Amino acid sequence: MVVRFSGDSGDGMQLAGNIFSNVSAGVGNQISTFPDYPAEVRAPQGTLSGVSGFQVHIGKGVYTPGDKADVLVSMNPAALKTNAKFLKPGGVAIVDIDSFKKADLTKALYQTDDPYKEIGLDAQVVEVPMTSMVKAALADTSLDLKSIMKCKNMFALGLICWLFDRPIDSAKNLLKNKFSKKPAIFEANAKVMQAGFDYGNNIQASVSTYRIESESIRPGYYTDVNGNTATAWGLIMASEKSGRPLFLGSYPITPATDILHELAKRKDLGVKACQMEDEISGVCSAIGAAFAGDLAVTSTSGPGLALKSEGIGLAVMAELPLVIIDVQRGGPSTGLPTKTEQTDLMQALYGRNGESPIVVLAAASPTDCFDMAFEAARIAIEHMTPVILLTDAFIANGSSAWRIPENDEYPEIHPHFVRPEMKNTNWRPYYRDDESKVRYWAIPGTEGFMHRLGGLEKDSVTSAISTDPVNHEKMVLARKAKVDNVAKDIPLLQVQGDLDADTLLIGWGGTYGHLLTAVNKLNAEGKKVALAQFRYISPLPVNTASVLKRFKNVIVAELNTGQFADYLQAKNPGVIIRRINKIQGQPFLVKEITDGVIKIMEEK
Amino acid sequence: MEEQKYTAADFKSDQYVRWCPGCGDHAILAVLHKAMAEIGVPPYMTAVISGIGCSSRLPYYMNTYGFHTIHGRGGAVATGFKVANPAMTVWQVAGDGDGLAIGGNHFIHEVRRNVDLNLLLLNNKIYGLTKGQYSPTSDRGFVSKSSPYGTTEDPFIPAELVFGARGTFFARSIDVELKVSQEVMVAAARHKGTSVVELLQNCVIFNNGIHNFITDKENRADRTIHLVHGEKMLFGKNMEKGIVQDGFGLKAVELGKDGYTIDDVLVHDAHCKTNFLHQQLAMMDGHNLPLAIGVIRDVESLSYEAEVDKQAKEVQEHKGFKCLRDMILAGQTWQVK
Numbered sequence: 006m007v008v009r010f011s012g013d014s015g016d017g018m019q020l021a022g023n024i025f026s027n028v029s030a031g032v033g034n035q036i037s038t039f040p041d042y043p044a045e046v047r048a049p050q051g052t053l054s055g056v057s058g059f060q061v062h063i064g065k066g067v068y069t070p071g072d073k074a075d076v077l078v079s080m081n082p083a084a085l086k087t088n089a090k091f092l093k094p095g096g097v098a099i100v101d102i103d104s105f106k107k108a109d110l111t112k113a114l115y116q117t118d119d120p121y122k123e124i125g126l127d128a129q130v131v132e133v134p135m136t137s138m139v140k141a142a143l144a145d146t147s148l149d150l151k152s153i154m155k156c157k158n159m160f161a162l163g164l165i166c167w168l169f170d171r172p173i174d175s176a177k178n179l180l181k182n183k184f185s186k187k188p189a190i191f192e193a194n195a196k197v198m199q200a201g202f203d204y205g206n207n208i209q210a211s212v213s214t215y216r217i218e219s220e221s222i223r224p225g226y227y228t229d230v231n232g233n234t235a236t237a238w239g240l241i242m243a244s245e246k247s248g249r250p251l252f253l254g255s256y257p258i259t260p261a262t263d264i265l266h267e268l269a270k271r272k273d274l275g276v277k278a279c280q281m282e283d284e285i286s287g288v289c290s291a292i293g294a295a296f297a298g299d300l301a302v303t304s305t306s307g308p309g310l311a312l313k314s315e316g317i318g319l320a321v322m323a324e325l326p327l328v329i330i331d332v333q334r335g336g337p338s339t340g341l342p343t344k345t346e347q348t349d350l351m352q353a354l355y356g357r358n359g360e361s362p363i364v365v366l367a368a369a370s371p372t373d374c375f376d377m378a379f380e381a382a383r384i385a386i387e388h389m390t391p392v393i394l395l396t397d398a399f400i401a402n403g404s405s406a407w408r409i410p411e412n413d414e415y416p417e418i419h420p421h422f423v424r425p426e427m428k429n430t431n432w433r434p435y436y437r438d439d440e441s442k443v444r445y446w447a448i449p450g451t452e453g454f455m456h457r458l459g460g461l462e463k464d465s466v467t468s469a470i471s472t473d474p475v476n477h478e479k480m481v482l483a484r485k486a487k488v489d490n491v492a493k494d495i496p497l498l499q500v501q502g503d504l505d506a507d508t509l510l511i512g513w514g515g516t517y518g519h520l521l522t523a524v525n526k527l528n529a530e531g532k533k534v535a536l537a538q539f540r541y542i543s544p545l546p547v548n549t550a551s552v553l554k555r556f557k558n559v560i561v562a563e564l565n566t567g568q569f570a571d572y573l574q575a576k577n578p579g580v581i582i583r584r585i586n587k588i589q590g591q592p593f594l595v596k597e598i599t600d601g602v603i604k605i606m607e608e609k
Numbered sequence: 610m611e612e613q614k615y616t617a618a619d620f621k622s623d624q625y626v627r628w629c630p631g632c633g634d635h636a637i638l639a640v641l642h643k644a645m646a647e648i649g650v651p652p653y654m655t656a657v658i659s660g661i662g663c664s665s666r667l668p669y670y671m672n673t674y675g676f677h678t679i680h681g682r683g684g685a686v687a688t689g690f691k692v693a694n695p696a697m698t699v700w701q702v703a704g705d706g707d708g709l710a711i712g713g714n715h716f717i718h719e720v721r722r723n724v725d726l727n728l729l730l731l732n733n734k735i736y737g738l739t740k741g742q743y744s745p746t747s748d749r750g751f752v753s754k755s756s757p758y759g760t761t762e763d764p765f766i767p768a769e770l771v772f773g774a775r776g777t778f779f780a781r782s783i784d785v786e787l788k789v790s791q792e793v794m795v796a797a798a799r800h801k802g803t804s805v806v807e808l809l810q811n812c813v814i815f816n817n818g819i820h821n822f823i824t825d826k827e828n829r830a831d832r833t834i835h836l837v838h839g840e841k842m843l844f845g846k847n848m849e850k851g852i853v854q855d856g857f858g859l860k861a862v863e864l865g866k867d868g869y870t871i872d873d874v875l876v877h878d879a880h881c882k883t884n885f886l887h888q889q890l891a892m893m894d895g896h897n898l899p900l901a902i903g904v905i906r907d908v909e910s911l912s913y914e915a916e917v918d919k920q921a922k923e924v925q926e927h928k929g930f931k932c933l934r935d936m937i938l939a940g941q942t943w944q945v946k
Contacts, residue, residue, distance in 0.1 A: 031943045179941065228942045241933045252693050254685075272924040274936060277692055277917055281685065282718040289682040289715075290689030293658070296676055297693035319679050408945075409937050449674040449690075449697055452653045457622070457668050459677030460661075469624060470669065 007062045007071030008165060010158075011088040012080030014057040015047050017158035020183070022059030023404075025165055027229045028175045029063040030406040033222065036229065037062045037371075037518060039070035039592070040402045044259070044342045051104075051112040056087045063169075066525075068370075068518035070403060072594040076168065077128070078161050080104060080135070082120050083113035089124050098128040099164065101157065103136035133204065135160050142200040143193055152190070156197040163201025173202050225408045232371040232400040232515075233263035235407065236330055239378030240302055241274055242410075246379075247386050247418035249300040253278040254290030256309065259342040260398040261332035264304040284309040288316035288329065295325040296458065298448035300382055304330040307349045308339065310393075314357050317391050321361040321484065323458040324435070324444050326385035326392075326420075330378070333397040335590040344590030345399035347514060350568040353393045354543055360481045362488040364392040365543040367514030371400045372407040377540060380495075383418045388491055389443050395542070397564075399592045400515040422446050428453040433468035435480075442487035492544040498537055498552050503528050506535035508606055509556035513539035513569050516593055520562060523598035534602055539569070545576065553580045560585060560605055562598055614649055617642035622672045633784030633810035634663060637731065638670055640787055641700075644794035645673075650698045658687040660712055662704035663738050664731040664810070681712030684719040687726050692914045698798060701728045705746040706736050709765050713745070720774040722913040723802040727794070730767055730807045735816035753815075767807045768891035768905070772884050778804035779891060780904040784811055785824055789835060789902050796904045802912045823895045832895040836903040838879040841871065844899050851875075852890075852898070859889050861898050879907040 008025065010018040019040055030036045041058040048055030062071035077092040079085035081104040092098060110120060117123045121130060139160050143153045159180070166173050177195050184191035230238070244251035253276065255265040268278040277299075281287045288303040295301035305313060310331045320327040333349045335341025353365045364384050368377040374396055381394040423432060423445040434456040437444050447454035456468070464471035465479050500509070502524040512520040517538045524536040537552060539545070553559055553573070561570035562585035574582045585601035587593055620642045628634045645655065655673040659665035660683035668675030674697070678686045687701045701719075708716050708730050719726065735753065736742040742755035746767065750759040771779045778800045780793035790808065797804035809820045823832050834844035834852065842852035844861075851874030853862050862869040881887070887906040894900055930936040 027941065033945065182941070222945055224945050226938060226942045226944050228937060228940060238933060238937065245932055250693065252689065254689055271936070272921045273929045274933060275921055275925055275929075277921060279689070279692060279917070281688075282714055285682060286685035286688070286715055286718070289678070289685035290692070292678070293676075293686035293689030293691075294693035295689075296656075296674075296686070297690045297697070299693040301689070301693070315679055316682065319682075323676070409934060409942065412932060412934055449656050450654060450694060452651070455653055455672055455674050457671070457675035457677065459668070459675075460679050461677065 006064050006169070007060065007074040008076045008078070008169070009058060009060040009074035009088060009091055010078045010161065011056060011058045011084035012158065013050055013084070014043055014045065014055050015050065016057070016080050017155065018057050018059050018080070021158040021162040022061055024162060024176050024179045025171070026061045026063070026404060027179055028166065028171045029061070029169075030227065030229045031175050032172065034063040035065060035067035036404070036406055037067050037070045038404045039399065042343055051081055051083055051109055053083045053087055053113060056084045058084075058088055058091070060091065068521050069592070069595065072596055076165070078165065080157065080161065081113065082110050082115060085120065085126075086113055086115070086124055089126050092128055094127045096128050097131060098126060099131045099133060099161070101135035102132035103134050133164065138200060138204060139197050142197050146193055148189075148193055152193070156194050159194045159198040160201035160204075163198035164205045166198075167202045167205030173198065223408055227406050227408050229404050230372060230375075230407045231263070231402055231404040232368065232374040232396050233261070233332065233402070234267050235372055235374035236368070236378045236394070236396060236401075237264050237267035237271070239375035240268070240300070240328065240382055241271060241276065242375070242415055243379045243382030243418060244276070244300050246415055247300060247382070247420055249298065249386065249420060251276045252291060252294035252299040252301045253304065254281050254287045254294065254301070255279070255304045256281055256284045256287045258284070258306045258309045260334055260401050261304050261306045261309070261330065263401070264330060264332070284312035285316060288313040291327055292316060292320050292323070292325060295320065295327050296323070296449065298446070300328070300386060301326065302328040302330065304332070306332050306334045307336045307352065310349060310352055311356065317363065318357040318359065318361050319460050320391040321357070321363060322460050324389045324484070325458070326389055326446070328378075328381045328385050329391060329393045331393055331395050332401045333395055341590040343398060345397045345515070345564065345592055346588065346590060347397060347516070347564040348568070348588070349395060350542070350565065350572070353395055354572065360485065362485050363543070364388070364390055364488060364491055365395065366392060367395040367540055367542055368400060369514060369517035369538055369540055371403050371405045373517070373540070374400060375407070379415060383416075384491055384494070386418055386420050387443070387494070388441070388487060389421055389446060390488060390491070395514055397515040420446055422448070423454055433466075434458060435463050435465065435468040437483065437487075441490050442483050489544055492547050495541045495544075495546060497548045498539065498546040500535050500537050500552060502535040503533045504535070506533040507556060508534045508558040508560065508602065509553070510534055510536050510598070510602055511539065511559065511561045511573070512536070513542060513563065516562060516564065519593040519595055519598060522595045523602065526595065526599055527602060532603065532606065542569070550577055553577050558583060558605060560602060562586075562593065562601065564588065564593070613646055615646040615651070617646050620645045620652055620655075620672055622670050624669050626670055627666065628663060629814050631813035632663070633733065633812070634667070634731065636784045636787060637729070637790065637808055637810060638667060640790040641729070641794060644791045644798070647791065647795050648698070648798045650798070654696065655698045655700070656690060657700045657702060658690060659683045659702040660707040661738070662707040662736075664702055664704045665707055667702045681707055681710070682715060683707065684712055684715035684728070688719055688722070688724050688913075691724050691726060692917055695725070695914045695918055699726050701726050703728065703730055705730070705732045705734060705744045709745045709767065709770070717770060717774040720771055720776045720803045720805065723777055723910055724914055725801050725803070725912040727797040727804045728806065729794070730805060731810045732767060732807055733810045733812040733816055734819050735812050737812045737815050741815035766892065767805070768888070771805045772888050772891070776805055776906070777802040777908050777910045779807070779887070779906045780804070781807045781809070781891070781902050783809045783820065783824055783833075783902060786902060793904055796907060800907055801915070802910055823900050832899050834893075834899040834901055836877045836879070836890065836901050836905060838877055838904060838907070840877055841874045842877055843874060859893070859898060879904050882908055
């Protein structure tokens with residue numbers, strides 16, 4: 006069951022959606038959410054550009070926020086106009102009829118007096134006088150009109166809770182936490198929420214309530230987590246498992262800023278999160294912290310990654326552990342700051358001067374951000390290399406229910422430290438482990454291991470500055486071998502779906518939920534399709550070529566013009582790679598993938 | 610005097626020093642080795658971090674921890690380093706191009722944050738490593754390879770940037786003034802916070818003699834003044850001249866002339882919180898007033914890395930968690946049995 010809340014960006018749709026998701030997760034539903042909000046903090050009220058949406062999918066077997074909604078809540082005509090396309094034909098549209106006056110329609114650029122007909126709305130419309138009901142509910146309070154109007158979202162939430170049979174007390178509890186320091190505001194909102202719930206109860210006539218199946222899930226404690234928070238937590242877990250203090254150097258940038266926010270809060274776990282003066286100092290302060298011996302991280306989005314390029318190159322040359330989180334958004338340039346895309350892949354792989362191979366990973370879902378942030382840190386520390394973790398606006402802001410892991414579920418991380426006996430063997434900073442090619446980490450403050458690192462090429466034997474041609478080639482190849490060797494330390498590529506399939510659908514990173522749902526759907530229709538979702542991009546899992554060869558059709562679906570397809574094609578010239586692409590700042594719809602796969606399968 | 614635990618040799622690396630013969634950097638390096646021995650912090654507790662440029666090669670010549678980073682970013686790297694490991698004594702070395710052009714943003718912000726770093730700013734008013742372009746400290750009209758008809762822009766005066774960014778320490782010396790250089794380096798290391806030391810340095814190849822007006826032996830005593838906290842501001846070959854207040858400004862006078870006596874001469878107060886007089890002293894350029902060397906400003910304030918550390922410890926003490934799992938469990942959760 007999919008619900009979409011829509012309203013002005015000041016209407017509190019994100020809050021209403023979040024509470025509804027959390028309450029649903031609390032009764033055992035799987036959830037997947039998708040906040041879809043404008044870049045402007047507050048666009049003019051009631052206009053099309055100011056509409057903010059929040060979609061949540063609840064139930065069993067939920068891997069995406071759903072292509073289209075069963076129920077759409079629209080707080081004004083602008084929200085209805087921009088969101089009607091996300092409603093299933095014949096679905097339920099709940100509107101605040103008090104906000105559909107002539108002036109409201111004009112503001113949202115309607116030409117006629119019949120908004121439903123004008124936009125061709127195919128829905129059971131439930132007209133609710135929300136504004137007047139809210140005013141009536143709060144008539145005896147001392148709140149001013151502006152504050153009263155801010156409670157409208159809670160009326161909608163109360164109504165939706167009734168419609169889906171959600172426990173309204175849990176919703177109130179969540180709200181109480183949110184307004185723990187403003188009891189009067191909480192009281193007003195709770196009252197309005199109850200009024201919305203009661204209103205539903207009283208007008209039952211028009212729509213029936215929904216009952217949603219729950220899934221039996223693994224026992225344990227659960228919480229609702231979005232991708233950015235999960236990323237921050239995964240890094241903290243890696244810090245605990247490696248014994249290295251966590252340092253973040255960052256600069257605010259949409260949609261990555263929540264990682265900075267979360268880690269700044271985590272001073273309660275000893276995290277040092279520094280808001281630096283720009284993106285460059287974000288990465289450079291992290292490099293300094295890595296030199297000092299910390300698990301060092303910088304978080305950003307595409308434009309920030311561009312600014313960090315030179316710094317990442319320094320970390321390549323100095324062979325220091327460094328984690329770079331890129332929460333991808335629509336580009337190029339400022340592009341679509343709040344929208345999702347997978348267009349930074351080539352930048353992550355190649356966006357530096359010189360031969361500068363690094364490890365690139367991608368998280369597949371909001372909760373997978375935890376695991377992949379942990380992996381990024383593990384690989385950086387154990388292999389003395391920068392690692393870029395690609396997430397995206399969709400999984401960074403979207404949330405899912407997540408089982409809180411026990412402390413022993415993640416492995417210990419072993420930093421590649423110098424060993425005390427090396428002090429007596431004329432140790433040099435660029436000495437490497439023969440097999441892995443990983444150099445040894447000497448933490449400043451340790452007696453007997455003073456050394457100088459730098460961006461200039463170094464001699465492979467003495468570690469002094471060197472411009473020797475043969476030595477340079479040797480060092481370039483050593484750095485490459487070091488990164489290539491990481492392939493031995495990552496899981497094999499998994500194939501899911503129909504085991505007799507002759508068609509392989511490939512995705513990477515945050516499209517996993519949509520691709521999995523599409524493959525499940527195709528399998529259910531008897532189509533022989535399997536799925537391989539890449540989370541390790543550079544180096545690729547060692548079985549990649551052999552997996553690709555098993556299939557007649559190989560299709561890469563991604564939210565760009567074919568960056569991963571090109572990359573795979575270059576490494577597997579014998580395989581014909583087909584493509585499904587979308588570059589609209591929006592996630593795939595499952596239907597777009599199933600249609601695309603069927604079309605390619607039928608061509609043959 | 611307490612016996613020194615270290616000698617200059619303990620801080621010298623085995624690397625061949627590659628600066629041009631006659632470059633002012635050689636003298637500064639030698640003084641730094643001596644200053645470090647005097648400061649007494651062990652080499653393994655010392656880190657020297659630089660950007661790019663002639664002067665930024667300096668870390669390779671130190672037997673300490675060192676990092677030769679990328680152009681302009683030494684300050685940002687040093688900030689992260691110091692926050693991560695506040696126990697280390699951190700030196701940053703930058704030139705006028707590295708520190709004030711490409712790294713200008715990091716420079717003002719590290720000074721503003723007051724990170725406990727000792728920042729040696731080697732000012733030769735030229736880009737040497739790229740072979741002779743004007744720098745942000747070159748005077749208006751300066752002719753160089755990239756300004757064949759003279760520059761059409763005014764320079765930065767490093768001290769002004771430091772005061773503009775609310776700096777807590779500013780000192781100045783000249784490559785040829787070995788004693789003063791050592792004195793200001795030691796003072797910089799003892800000051801908690803960002804200690805900016807401007808070192809006027811001669812580029813023998815591309816800008817030879819740029820500081821001659823000041824450094825010329827004939828006139829140096831009349832065109833410079835060595836400021837020492839608590840002492841009268843006297844200068845001249847026989848210390849016969851002094852600095853006196855003149856309305857809102859400063860004036861150089863000769864003692865015994867125009868009725869001025871030693872009592873009129875200002876006593877230097879480097880620890881004065883307000884920086885109004887410090888700024889005026891730092892802006893003296895050797896023309897009407899002598900160029901000031903020595904510690905001009907040295908006031909105490911909160912240093913960034915110590916405050917970051919303190920806050921983390923306080924938060925942990927009051928509402929800290931043992932581990933990530935405990936923190937998450939204290940939030941919104943539900944149990945599935």
